[in-house]
Amino acid sequence: MHEVDGTGSGSGSGSGSGSGGVDPERLWLRSGRPRRGRPPAFSREQVTAAAVALADAEGLDAVTMRQVASRVGAGVMSLYSYVPDKETLLELMVDHVSAELPAGEPLTGDWRADLKAMAHAQRALMLRHTWLPAALTARRSPGPHTLAFLEHALVALRPTGLDGGARMEVFSLLTGFVSGHVAHEAAQAAVAHAPDRAAAEARYLAAVAAEGRHPELAKVLAAPSGPLDPDATFARLLDRMVDGLDAV
Template sequence: MSSAGRTGAEKGVRDVTRGGGSGGTGVDPQQLWLTPDRPRRGRRPGFSRAAIIAAAVALADAEGLDAVTMRRVAAEVGAGVMSLYSYAPDKDTLLELMLDHVSGELPTATPPTGDWRADLKAVAHDQRALMLRHPWLPATLTTRRTLGPNALAFLERALAALRPTGLDGAAKLEVFAQLTSFVAGHVGYELSQAGSARSPERTAAETRYLTTVAADGNHPELAEALAAPGRPLTPEAMFTRFLNRLVDGLDTD
């Protein structure tokens, strides 16, 4: 591969593994995903890596990611902390394992229909459903992702959906990264709104305030926007509208 080809491929990998975000981990993906599931040293414990990951995911789902410590996970599987390190040497590795574990819930066998926009929207809806089931996912995806086997299978589905666009490989990876970043950001907003639900009184007060401001003659654009017909405000309806604008506006030329 030429140096230009390597540069493009490396950029695509960076985009898709970081979801457009910054940061990262020191985890070696080749060592993590291409080595057998067995402890690195000492006597084999009476539990599996799968049991450790499942316990960590259950903790994160119930109490948030801060609750996932090596000590807590060890207690959940009935093991000593040191024996846990033989399967997951640090929390960064454990988080990568958790990410790929829940990625296994994503449907990957759905064949492309040939309508790439519809297929890409289906990918996004599946991602949203997964993130709502695991509320710790959106924030985690922005800083870490090494693409384990389950994540790679879902990526294959997304890339297959984009085949009719004629985009080159790097552009397809960028589109997938852009889509994932959008879904993670929107779900993060949904979760924060649900966690800080406003009272009807607060909502009514804000409506009165904006109505008053819009009527002062200094905000004609706001007045026009507020006079427009209302639209469904359910989380699903809002997500679908925003997603349609994103995907329908993608330029594939």
């Protein structure tokens, strides 16, 4: 799910200190179970699932350590024995939902078709978890589920003949395209549900077109257009992007 550059622990076991960010070795290569003290009342997986449910219901800003602790019925301080900080929690959340991606489905051998199928799966995932594009804006270390999907994409791109670095770039480009498009879809949906704002934007663009300083824009705005079909729009733009890749 991540854009990868070619994208149980005790307290402090998932995060670096200061501005170093999350330590991927400590986060992904060690157990999620607290190392000392009483047997844990919860698992790190349960904490992560609660955070994902909270983000799905109320948005990413609602995900605080206090709110997540309340969801799992834990004290805030005890939550830190599973997840040391919110940045680590976001890493866990992204990889948690990445398990929903089809990393093990058979490939067709047609790299364009396979890449498009992956993009559609990514979009469906991001539409289910609308907070995900925002979570992906920060660089994140790929967890096991993310790596499984990356591996799937790299295998799908083998027929292109591109070297490893170029295949990583294509995967990053694909994920960035899907993430940006879904974020745009969400913004458009928000406008559609605010009639006054939509009407104000239409009046503004009509006034700009009437000034005559943007003739090409005026032609576009004057052209008849039917109702928007988000699925068809995404498929059309995806076709343009993937079919335009130089795989020689």
